[in-house]
Amino acid sequence: MEDTPYTRDLDLNAVSTRDDLAGLLRTVHIRADKPSLRSLEARTRHSATPLSKTVVAEMLKGLRFPRKATMVSFLQACGVADDSVDLWQRAWERVATSEERIAASKAIEPTYGLGRASSNEQHTSQLRAGFMDAEQAQDHLAADEGAQSVDVALMRRLKDENNQLRAQLAATQRRATELRSSDDPANYRRPRSPVVSRRELGAMLRALRVEKEMTVEQVAENLLCSPDKVRRMESGFRSGTVRDVRDLCSLYEVAESGQRDRLMELAREAKQQGWWQSYDLPYSDYIGLEAAAIVIRSFNSSVVPGMFQTADYARELHVKVIPVLTSELIEQGVDARLIRQRRLSENDPLRVWSILDEAVLHRIIGGPAVMRGQLERLIEVASLPNVTIQVIPFEAGAHPALESNFSILEFAEPIGNVVYVEGLAGVIYRNRPKEIENYEMIFGSLSSIAYGQDESVARVANISKTLKRRNA
Numbered sequence: 001m002e003d004t005p006y007t008r009d010l011d012l013n014a015v016s017t018r019d020d021l022a023g024l025l026r027t028v029h030i031r032a033d034k035p036s037l038r039s040l041e042a043r044t045r046h047s048a049t050p051l052s053k054t055v056v057a058e059m060l061k062g063l064r065f066p067r068k069a070t071m072v073s074f075l076q077a078c079g080v081a082d083d084s085v086d087l088w089q090r091a092w093e094r095v096a097t098s099e100e101r102i103a104a105s106k107a108i109e110p111t112y113g114l115g116r117a118s119s120n121e122q123h124t125s126q127l128r129a130g131f132m133d134a135e136q137a138q139d140h141l142a143a144d145e146g147a148q149s150v151d152v153a154l155m156r157r158l159k160d161e162n163n164q165l166r167a168q169l170a171a172t173q174r175r176a177t178e179l180r181s182s183d184d185p186a187n188y189r190r191p192r193s194p195v196v197s198r199r200e201l202g203a204m205l206r207a208l209r210v211e212k213e214m215t216v217e218q219v220a221e222n223l224l225c226s227p228d229k230v231r232r233m234e235s236g237f238r239s240g241t242v243r244d245v246r247d248l249c250s251l252y253e254v255a256e257s258g259q260r261d262r263l264m265e266l267a268r269e270a271k272q273q274g275w276w277q278s279y280d281l282p283y284s285d286y287i288g289l290e291a292a293a294i295v296i297r298s299f300n301s302s303v304v305p306g307m308f309q310t311a312d313y314a315r316e317l318h319v320k321v322i323p324v325l326t327s328e329l330i331e332q333g334v335d336a337r338l339i340r341q342r343r344l345s346e347n348d349p350l351r352v353w354s355i356l357d358e359a360v361l362h363r364i365i366g367g368p369a370v371m372r373g374q375l376e377r378l379i380e381v382a383s384l385p386n387v388t389i390q391v392i393p394f395e396a397g398a399h400p401a402l403e404s405n406f407s408i409l410e411f412a413e414p415i416g417n418v419v420y421v422e423g424l425a426g427v428i429y430r431n432r433p434k435e436i437e438n439y440e441m442i443f444g445s446l447s448s449i450a451y452g453q454d455e456s457v458a459r460v461a462n463i464s465k466t467l468k469r470r471n472a
Contacts, residue, residue: 015091022062032078040077049073195288197269199236206234208252242267279332295410301357306337313374316366353388355446361463368471375464382457390450400442
């Protein structure tokens with residue numbers, strides 16, 4: 001992987017706390033296409049410091065301060081170049097110093113009269129209780145064996161770390177309970193997208209048909225429907241009725257009650273109304289997918305993506321559509337885009353990695369004032385921890401997506417990724433593994449020639465200032 005998109009725009013010199021470090025490690029994880037914890041474990045199985053899924057998960061959440069070797073192993077598994085690791089190590093050392101200082105400053109009652117044996121027993125019991133990294137425990141035990149008396153500072157740090165972890169776990173549990181019971185819109189848990197339910201249902205039905213070695217035509221004959229209906233159900237373009245799914249369960253001899261219940265549940269979810277279905281939008285299927293995606297990587301060659309558009313910018317784009325839209329449809333389109341943007345600030349926000357051709361920044365949509373507002377909005381969203389913006393400068397020359405706009409939508413399992421390609425001729429959805437792999441390679445190529453986040457934001461700011469001076 002290219003080093004630039006992963007480290008050059010991250011301010012490692014500003015890292016001073018465990019949360020700061022965890023935040024940047026999460027950014028690296030996202031930019032590395034979020035490899036699964038199992039994948040990271042497999043990649044480092046034969047390395048000097050193999051990773052465990054538990055350690056990585058807690059490290060990324062800020063619940064565990066990792067050993068330096070563990071952090072380095074994680075970075076290398078994510079593709080960060082070796083010549084950038086030194087900055088990360090220095091950042092880790094600052095955090096380690098800060099952790100020691102904070103622990104030493106907290107007043108606790110030291111336990112005197114304990115020998116090495118009792119200290120070792122305490123470390124062992126803490127390890128068994130699950131509040132201590134096994135590697136850290138080994139380090140502490142080794143230190144105790146060479147000491148003549150209890151290291152009070154060490155005991156203080158261990159106790160504080162354990163108390164802090166217990167408090168964080170309790171807070172997480174309380175927060176989960178509050179989210180389940182609260183009616184506060186800020187804590188609103190979005191319902192499952194019917195579009196995604198259709199896709200999951202279709203994938204499961206197709207797998208069952210293949211397992212029974214039946215053709216689409218044979219299934220259609222048994223259901224007394226057309227083969228096209230079966231194909232559309234399996235592709236997720238239509239959901240079918242609950243009765244259809246029940247009949248298919250019988251045809252495919254689905255005996256397990258849990259599997260039958262899941263299929264019936266998906267059929268009911270697929271019939272629910274998404275908020276966007278009350279709008280007359282030509283791209284409603286895309287919004288349904290976007291509503292359930294966890295990560296979106298996109299490239300735009302001519303306009304700012306809808307997830308970042310201001311109301312004035314979006315309105316101007318709708319005004320220029322051919323055939324001409326009514327004022328009511330224009331306002332519906334603008335409202336829908338603003339509603340979609342709420343996903344950027346939810347409790348579990350959508351992660352967006354957007355690459356823009358520099359032409360997007362120079363094309364004056366709606367006049368200078370509207371365009372300045374749009375550029376300022378780009379700078380604002382780029383400050384969000386779940387948003388990455390890169391700009392491909394004009395001087396980069398030709399690239400693989402000069403005449404295209406596309407988005408790669410990533411979902412939680414079992415839904416596979418989807419590529420959404422947009423153009424004047426209409427939209428195309430790609431979901432075959434080879435097609436997705438091709439677009440991911442293109443996106444990686446675009447990222448490698450684009451500015452990093454800081455440089456990109458600076459470019460946007462400079463263009464905004466130039467536009468302001470020009471029209472002063």
